[in-house]
Amino acid sequence: MLRSITPLPTNSPEYKGIAELNLIYEAGLDRDSRPILILSAHRLPDPSVINYDLILANEFVESDYTLVFFSAPANYRPSWWWLLKAYRALDRRYKKNLKALYVLHLTRSYRIIFDLANRVTSPKFAKKLHYISRLEDLKQLVSLPATLIPDAVSTYDKSIPGARLVAGLETMVVDTSSHAFGRTLSDLAGMEGWDLATEPAVPSVVRQLVEHLVAHGKKSKRDTNIAHLFPFLPAGLDKEGLFRKSPSSEELNEVKAQLNHGQPVDFNLHDVDVAAALLKVFCRDLPTPVFSVDQSLTLCSLVQVKEQLGQQLAASFEEKPFEWRLLCYLLKFLHQVTDHAETNRMTAHNLAVVFAPNLIRAEQNTINLDTAMASQEVAMASATLYLKQMNQGISLLQVLITDCHDLT
Amino acid sequence: MRDSGVGKTSLMNQYVNKKFSSAYKATIGADFLTKEVMVDDKLVTMQIWDTAGQERFQSLGVAFYRGADCCVLVYDVNNNKSYESLGQWHDEFLVQASPRDPDNFPFVVLGNKVDVDESKRMQVSQKRAMAFCQAKGNIPYFETSAKEAINVEQAFQTIAKNALQQETDVELYSDFNDPIRIDNDHSNKDFNGCAC
Numbered sequence: 001m002l003r004s005i006t007p008l009p010t011n012s013p014e015y016k017g018i019a020e021l022n023l024i025y026e027a028g029l030d031r032d033s034r035p036i037l038i039l040s041a042h043r044l045p046d047p048s049v050i051n052y053d054l055i056l057a058n059e060f061v062e063s064d065y066t067l068v069f070f071s072a073p074a075n076y077r078p079s080w081w082w083l084l085k086a087y088r089a090l091d092r093r094y095k096k097n098l099k100a101l102y103v104l105h106l107t108r109s110y111r112i113i114f115d116l117a118n119r120v121t122s123p124k125f126a127k128k129l130h131y132i133s134r135l136e137d138l139k140q141l142v143s144l145p146a147t148l149i150p151d152a153v154s155t156y157d158k159s160i161p162g163a164r165l166v167a168g169l170e171t172m173v174v175d176t177s178s179h180a181f182g183r184t185l186s187d188l189a190g191m192e193g194w195d196l197a198t199e200p201a202v203p204s205v206v207r208q209l210v211e212h213l214v215a216h217g218k219k220s221k222r223d224t225n226i227a228h229l230f231p232f233l234p235a236g237l238d239k240e241g242l243f244r245k246s247p248s249s250e251e252l253n254e255v256k257a258q259l260n261h262g263q264p265v266d267f268n269l270h271d272v273d274v275a276a277a278l279l280k281v282f283c284r285d286l287p288t289p290v291f292s293v294d295q296s297l298t299l300c301s302l303v304q305v306k307e308q309l310g311q312q313l314a315a316s317f318e319e320k321p322f323e324w325r326l327l328c329y330l331l332k333f334l335h336q337v338t339d340h341a342e343t344n345r346m347t348a349h350n351l352a353v354v355f356a357p358n359l360i361r362a363e364q365n366t367i368n369l370d371t372a373m374a375s376q377e378v379a380m381a382s383a384t385l386y387l388k389q390m391n392q393g394i395s396l397l398q399v400l401i402t403d404c405h406d407l408t
Numbered sequence: 409m410r411d412s413g414v415g416k417t418s419l420m421n422q423y424v425n426k427k428f429s430s431a432y433k434a435t436i437g438a439d440f441l442t443k444e445v446m447v448d449d450k451l452v453t454m455q456i457w458d459t460a461g462q463e464r465f466q467s468l469g470v471a472f473y474r475g476a477d478c479c480v481l482v483y484d485v486n487n488n489k490s491y492e493s494l495g496q497w498h499d500e501f502l503v504q505a506s507p508r509d510p511d512n513f514p515f516v517v518l519g520n521k522v523d524v525d526e527s528k529r530m531q532v533s534q535k536r537a538m539a540f541c542q543a544k545g546n547i548p549y550f551e552t553s554a555k556e557a558i559n560v561e562q563a564f565q566t567i568a569k570n571a572l573q574q575e576t577d578v579e580l581y582s583d584f585n586d587p588i589r590i591d592n593d594h595s596n597k598d599f600n601g602c603a604c
Contacts, residue, residue, distance in 0.1 A: 028543050029495055035539070064492070241413045244434050246461070248489050345432040353434040354462055383471035387437040394436060 027148040030066045034099055036142060039069045042152050064099045068142060070153045072105040099250070102142060104132045105156065134160075179262035180205040182285040185322035201325040205259055209279045210333050212267040213237060236272040237336070238343040243280065243354045247273035256281065283330075283358040290323045291360040293389050300392040303399045310407045313400075327359075331404035338401060352397035360393040412461030414484040415520040418554035420458050423564045428555045435460040438472050445568050454568050473505035478514045478571035483537075485519040485551065491537065498544060514570035515547045518563055523553035 027036045132138045135149065135157040179191070180203070188203040189195055200207065213236040236242065246252075247270075255274055258265050267275050283290060291299075295316050302309040317324035334351050341347045346354075400407060417435050422428050424441045440457045457472050473479075479501050483490040498515065507513040519537055534551065541547040548570070550563040 029540060034492065035536075241432075244412045244462070245487075246412055246489070248492065347432075350432065350434050353436050357462065380471050383437075390437060 025148070027068070027144050030100075030142050034064045034066050036066045036068060036144065038144075038148060039067060040150050040153065041069070041071045042073050042150065064097050066100045066102070066142065067098055068102045068104065068138070068144065070104050070150065072107075073152055073156045098128060101129050102132050102138060103129065104135070104138055104153070105160070106131055178260040180259040181256060181282060182260075182287065184287050185326060189322065196321055196325065200329045201322070202329045203282075203326075206279065206282060206326065206329070208265075208267070209275045209282070210329070212275050213242075213272065213279075214333075214336070236275070237340045239272050240343065240345050242272070242337065242344045242346055243276045243351060244346065245273055247271050247277050252277055252281070279330075280355065280358045283355070286323075288320070288323065289359065289361040290327055291393070293360060293362045293393075296360045296389070296393045296396055300396045303396060306403065306406065309399070313407055328404075328408040330355075330359075331400055331408055334401045335404045348398045348401040349394075351401055352394045356390055356393040356397050359397065360389070414461070414482050414487065414490050415554050416461065416482050417458050419482060419518065419520060419552060419560060419563075420456050422554040422557055422560045424456065426557070428557070434462060445565070447565075447568050447572050450572075452568065452572060454564075454571070456564075473501055476505060477574040478516065478567050479505070480516045480518060480567055482518045482520055484521050485537075486521055486524050491519075494540060495544075511545065514567075514574050515544065516563065516567050516570065517541050517547050517549045519549070519551045520554060522551045522558060523556045 024037050024039050027038045030036050130141070132141070135154065138144070180188075183191075185203065189201070192204050194201060215236075251270060251274055255265055255267075255270060256278060259278070299309065299312060299316065302312055314324070317327070334348075334355070337344065337346055337351060338348050412434065417433070417439075418428060420441055424443045435458060438457060438459045440455055442453055442455050444451055445454050446452075457476070459472060479498075481494055481497055481501075483494055485491075494517065501515075502510045502513065505513075517537065517540070519534070538549055541549045548566050550559045550566070552559040552563055554560060
């Protein structure tokens with residue numbers, strides 16, 4: 001059965017030796033299009049003979065990858081110390097590129113020891129590690145072609161009694177008591193101890209994100225590493241496509257979760273796109289939109305007459321003082337972003353396109369964007385209506401960004 | 409369809425209008441252009457949809473996925489992140505568009521912006537992209553540059569051909585229940601190429 005598997009490319013005699021063991025093989029791509037590698041314990045060689053750098057010296061490992069480890073059955077069972085040593089023997093680069101490690105069928109006692117060792121050596125690694133009890137549970141997380149799962153592993157899986165739940169996935173539990181995203185502005189004000197008299201009257205996460213983007217945002221991780229050598233490198237506001245280009249969704253969710261848990265985040269460790277995207281996500285996740293669709297429609301008809309627009313704008317926010325303060329703060333910041341349009345290419349129009357769908361939406365979700373169940377005609381009609389609303393919203397927002405100093 | 413700023417709109421413009429604009433503009437919602445094209449001696453009208461990369465607009469694309477005859481996935485060869493979600497997009501399209509025969513639905517993958525200076529280029533290796541295409545059932549793969557018009561014509565010709573193939577299959581299927589049909593002129597028939 002294992003004949004159908006592609007072994008590692010082999011350029012040298014040592015590699016060939018390892019390849020003959022068929023120890024690690026590629027098994028397609030995971031949901032984020034990263035290569036999946038499978039390591040099967042029942043083929044493991046003597047660790048004193050094999051250098052594990054060589055085992056993983058596949059070109060795919062140069063980029064991000066996911067590793068699935070079938071820990072049972074094993075011809076000679078590796079000790080926990082052996083596993084740890086194997087991990088330690090790996091080059092730092094390989095560890096960094098390892099995005100997720102799924103360990104199947106590892107016994108409870110091994111897990112406890114492994115966990116303990118991990119807490120001491122690398123808490124970061126512990127986050128990537130998931131223990132899976134059954135092949136079925138693995139399927140929920142990674143889709144592996146059945147032909148690439150060794151027969152020995154499938155047989156072993158069938159031999160263990162009873163269904164067990166996936167362990168080690170506590171991190172996936174959603175914390176409903178968020179400290180940052182998805183809360184109303186007045187809730188956040190109460191929690192953080194500020195009110196409308198404070199300057200600026202915006203949630204701390206918004207302030208953090210904006211201040212980071214203005215002052216410290218670096219272009220990318222690579223540039224961060226050399227930034228101390230070249231202090232003249234552009235800061236966040238000069239990055240091309242700021243707010244337009246998206247960061248890695250994984251990194252985004254990770255940082256979002258940290259902020260929701262109230263943990264401090266050093267944004268310098270992340271791409272500037274992460275902070276930019278989080279500002280959009282914050283607006284999008286607000287229980288009450290900054291602009292309702294009706295509000296945006298009314299104001300949109302006034303964009304030609306600036307004096308009236310200014311008055312109406314303030315008046316329309318009378319009932320929403322927190323949203324008003326947030327809007328003023330954001331508009332001033334976005335205006336500042338357009339000052340760098342020559343380098344970041346984000347003009348008021350581009351920023352309006354990107355921000356409008358996050359700032360403007362119906363109070364109640366009258367337009368069903370989840371068109372999966374609707375007929376094609378209904379889907380097209382609601383899409384067209386939504387587009388019309390957004391086009392109006394974009395033209396309004398563009399004016400607001402450009403003229404924010406006169407209007408707010 | 410793909411992440412923001414990978415060059416979807418530019419590719420479409422280069423193909424249809426033979427122009428590259430260095431203007432930098434995020435796409436609002438969705439837009440489309442049409443072009444008449446010869447495929448196997450037949451003149452057909454290709455409708456190319458361009459969907460926005462912005463996450464909030466993306467749910468909108470769903471309405472436009474359906475009825476598409478080919479799906480074009482675009483990423484930026486200089487941007488690893490834009491490559492990494494290709495798989496998500498591929499699956500998302502199949503779920504939302506729910507084509508009759510998902511296993512044989514035509515896709516084309518374009519790695520755009522190959523014109524960027526070698527030294528800064530190729531964060532995503534050609535090998536990796538090709539491995540992806542192979543894993544998803546031998547999707548045709550092109551490395552393109554909307555700016556320098558590299559491979560754009562060839563890529564869209566393949567898109568047109570595969571889309572037409574899909575359309576013809578569907579036609580034959582529905583012809584089965586339509587015995588009175590005498591109009592066999594297949595020229596100038598519309599089909600959608602979805603450059604989402």
